[in-house]
Amino acid sequence: MEPLLRLLDVKKSFGEIHAIQHVNIDIHKNSVIGLVGGNGAGKTTLLRLMSGVYRPTEGSVELDNNRPISEMRSVLGVVPESTGLYSKLTAWENIRYHSRLHGIDDQMAWNRTYRFAKLLDIEHSLHRYTEGFSRGMKQKTALLRALAHGPQILLLDEPTGGLDVTSARTVRSLVRKLKNEGGTVIYSTHHLAEAQQVCDRIIIVHNGFVQADGTPEELLVLTNTDSLEEAYVALTNETARPRMEETDKPSRISTLWRRLFTPSKRMEVGEDE
16 A cells, blocks of 8 residues: 655754654554654654655655655644644634635535534634633644644644643544544654554654654564563663754744744734744
8 A cells, every 4th residue: 555654764954963864654544653752752853854844854755646745735734732823813713714724615614623623522612712721722722723624644743742631531532533534643742651542553763763663562572571661661772862853943943833834924913832
């Protein structure tokens, strides 16, 4: 089966710092792939490469039919760690604005949004301003925004970070439902237990390298261990490096990540971090 997304011998450097080195990954349809690693491992850099925010220093990132990722952003939905919502807009206005950028009819976007909002238990808050939203409500709104245009691939960067137990369970439940409906999700997390609950396949990233790639069961066999925690320790027994992917112009890169798929013209409203 032809992969939906492919990274071929990808390397990403920031000056003399090599954030990602010689990474080869194939992502197929109807799967949930976990990117697991500690702070500074390279997970966020990998997601930014997959989304087209970063260009590889060497190698290539391609979608199906060998098209470069930069030409195919309409098939991607991205939820960065920082939600980047506009605080003076309602949840629905944030979502609608994003959907219009993709040429999606308002009614179609609303129908899709309302369906997923019910699953996330946020349907009654769609017309509330996001300024007073909790962390969990903002994360759910960002998820709805990423899903409204019907992407083939959903990229999630620490999607349950800072959420309460109930909100985190709701997000994981939605991810499983998307997979059951034929979707593809790339799920970045540093929580092994969460990855084991949600992901069919786990890619362990450490110091810029892919240390292992397989199902949870395959990782246990590979390391001859009884738990994913033990497997992770066995595969990453080096000292973790400091976080490096923000070293060149951090404010510019953070803005690109938060505003992925947004237009060049500025909105006359405040943006929430």
